[in-house]
Amino acid sequence: MHLVFSERKLKNLFSKWSLEAQLFTPDIQGRLVMYSEFADINLKKTPVWGSLKNYILPSRRAAFEDSAKEKSPLILVGVRNCDIRGALGILDRVFAGKEFSDPLYKKMRKNTLIVSVDCFMPADTCFCIQTGGIPFVSAGSDINITPLSNDQYLLESLSLEGKRLLSNSNARGVSELELRMRNDIRDTAFKKVQGNFNIDISRGFFKKTHTETSEKKEYWEELSANCIQCGACNFTCPTCYCTILNEVSSRNKFFKVLQWDSCLFRGYFSRAGKKNLLPKLSERFRYRYICKLSLMYTEFGISGCVGCGRCIQSCPAMIDMREIIRGLCEN
Amino acid sequence: MKTNSPYFPQTAKIIEIRPETSLVKSFRLSLDNEISFSPGEFIMLTIPGEGEFPLTPTSEPIKSTVIEVAVKKEGYATELLHEKRIGDVVGIRGPYGKGYPLTELSGRDLILIAQDEGIIQLHSLLMKILSDRSRFPRLTLLYEFLNDREVVYSSKFNNWHNEFIFYKTSSENNSSTKKGIDQLLSKIDLDFDKASAVIAAPESMIKKIALSLNMSGISSEQIWIPLVRNMSCGIGKCRHCITGDYYVCKDGPVFRLSDIYDTLGSIL
Incomplete structure (x- = not known):
């Protein structure tokens, strides 16, 4: 109608x-x-x-x-x-x-x-x-x-x-x-x-051709240098759904809350015994891009990035996902 | 409380506590509802109001309202569990995930390799094997510990010696762990072509131990690893445990080594 x-x-x-x-x-x-x-x-x-x-x-x-x-x-x-x-x-x-x-x-x-x-x-x-x-x-x-x-x-x-x-x-x-x-x-x-962007990421991005750059430690250290780990990109993203199940103090009753979590936070990859699988920001920063642009595509058959641009607008450090993708293609 | 929420735990009352070492205690839990699990699957244990963590039960995998867990004190929630007394209440949900591939392992020469608290991750598998020797006739356990005075399950050693081939080694007496496991492997006499192995050790050690096994003739396809990751939901919703292309909670926590070899010690 x-x-x-x-x-x-x-x-x-x-x-x-x-x-x-x-x-x-x-x-x-x-x-x-x-x-x-x-x-x-x-x-x-x-x-x-x-x-x-x-x-x-x-x-x-x-x-x-x-x-x-x-x-x-x-x-x-x-x-x-x-x-x-x-x-x-x-x-x-x-x-x-x-x-x-x-x-x-x-x-x-x-x-x-x-x-x-x-x-x-x-x-x-x-x-x-x-x-x-x-x-x-x-x-x-x-x-x-x-x-x-x-x-x-x-x-x-x-x-x-x-x-x-x-x-x-x-x-x-x-x-x-x-x-x-x-x-x-x-x-x-x-x-x-x-006209806003010209690299096709609809079928995921981290393909074999990008592996070399995507593994360069210095490259990601440089890119993540300005990131302040605020999680704004995760929280404004319409597809970032990572949550953490937290306890609320309530004597012998069970009461849990689900809260958004951010893979840029230091605690995201930590576990008991003071072990942290991705202690460095540059590694977690890289993980975010791999998750959005590759892992989610593999899992769901659509790009984890839907191109809304909110992460670009919300980032206080002016980090632009498109520039990072461009950089990976050029390097 | 009436809820369909997959995050809601059932009540588990602590009915027995046994210290294993200065840092490890075993807890016997009585549950409201019966559960059954397969060795290697995990449960989420809640300390009400404080925290929740994943672990694999150590008791025999039979349908029961009583299960056992063994927990090392190494973080906030595990320390709080250690402070609990008989009669205190915790919560559990699960079992979740995929455990050891019992059908694939049956009839093969099994080598279980544990380093320190890794033995906890193997214990229910060990119980399963001992209760079903016709399916799992040949078993070797190699157990290495870094400190002679902190050995989990040392009271069971006599029994183990009687039931299967059991070697223990203390790396205090060895220059390196690799040498310890190597020496043990050279001692054991089995048909490596028909052998499968399970390694429960810190991830930094797994590759070294696996290399020794590979040299003996056991391929990485026949080596199984119980992986440990940070988990929040346990059911594939929160993404915290993602490792390579897998969710450790849904696709594991027990993996074929060849599937996760490249991501050991990291996540990508």
């Missing part, structure tokens, strides 16, 4: 949704676009901070919470295709697969309706195409929105639930011209993203 909404009508639709669910939409806060409770319509700027991961795999949660009270449904508006690829291709397979599936993840995933948005204004740091993605959504969300102009939004339902959300919405049908406009908008975004 395709429907065209004016901005006023879209606001009405969002207001209606906010009565039956928690509604988060992108909100401009200073330089950044962040998800926040619905106030206004800001659908064009990419990326939105706090990826889909934050809503289906929160940074800290009780490990046994599945028997807790039902959570109210959440509608998340503004999710980009990079996050959807990461969730479908990696997170769902880890936490909602056959082996030891995670009841709370499944519940939160089911409770989260995804309203995706085509990338109208991709950032300079976006490079999804080279990771095997595209800057618009044709499947994986409940509804997809294409901003056609400042006042016209094309909504397409992509699931039964999406169809239900759009029913009785008093919008008009789409014209041929508007569908062609959508194609043009998508083409423009595609070309813009394509």
Whole structure:
């Protein structure tokens, strides 16, 4: 189902949704676009901070919470295709697969309706195409929105639930011209993203030809020299899902929390007896790239990097994944 | 508490504590629910409110509500376990992972090699073998320790001498471990073509010991290693134990040496 909404009508639709669910939409806060409770319509700027991961795999949660009270449904508006690829291709397979599936993840995933948005204004740091993605959504969300102009939004339902959300919405049908406009908008975004990076990493990266450079200790020491081990790249990444299972003090009762962990933290590879398999930052830094660009591809069949560019924007040391990949190719 | 969470442990009450050395204690645990494990598989042991760590049970692998573990004091959680008394409660979940390939090992000449606390990782396999000698008729155990006064399971030595070929060596009397194991290998008389080995030793030693075995004619495909890694979830969700292309928790912790040779002592 395709429907065209004016901005006023879209606001009405969002207001209606906010009565039956928690509604988060992108909100401009200073330089950044962040998800926040619905106030206004800001659908064009990419990326939105706090990826889909934050809503289906929160940074800290009780490990046994599945028997807790039902959570109210959440509608998340503004999710980009990079996050959807990461969730479908990696997170769902880890936490909602056959082996030891995670009841709370499944519940939160089911409770989260995804309203995706085509990338109208991709950032300079976006490079999804080279990771095997595209800057618009044709499947994986409940509804997809294409901003056609400042006042016209094309909504397409992509699931039964999406169809239900759009029913009785008093919008008009789409014209041929508007569908062609959508194609043009998508083409423009595609070309813009394509210009941001030109090395294909969609089938993993660390191949035989790169092994020599990738094993050079000095090379990684140089690259990681500015890294302050803050973990921002891991935490903003829509596919980094490493967690640590921590105990909470509670006398003889079991209470554990799952918290995001970062492979750049020194403790990540340490074990009892003061042994640490990767005590040096440069080794852990290298591991992060190998995990994203090689191990995850081998395991999931899609690149662990979905090209959202959040690690580039969030790094206080201005480390740019694209430059590191370029460097590996050139050396 | 009613939960489907795979992270929820069951209650385990400490019913017996035996000191093995100054740093190692054995604990007998009584569980709420019966578990059965295969030798080499591991459980996660929780000290409530403090920490959790992986270890392989040391008791005979039969379906039971009682299991035994032996733990060396070498970090925060293991130290806290050592302070526990009879009647105290801990938690366990599991068993997880893949243990020793019993079907593949049956009928072969088995050489188990342990260095120091490595013997703990072999103990339930040893119990299995002793309970099923028709499947595992030929067994040799080489046990090397670095300190004569800190020997785990020394009270079992007499029994072991009676049950199978058992050599022990103290590297205090040897210039190097490699020499110790080499000497033992030259002493034992077996059909190396039909032999499989298990090495439970620090990773820095495994390659050296494996080389001696290779020279004797046992290929790395026939050598099995119980790997030790930092684990947080134990079920393939947290990525902490990744080593090469494997999850130690799901694909191991027992590996064929030839599969992990390049990553020994590291993770990539």
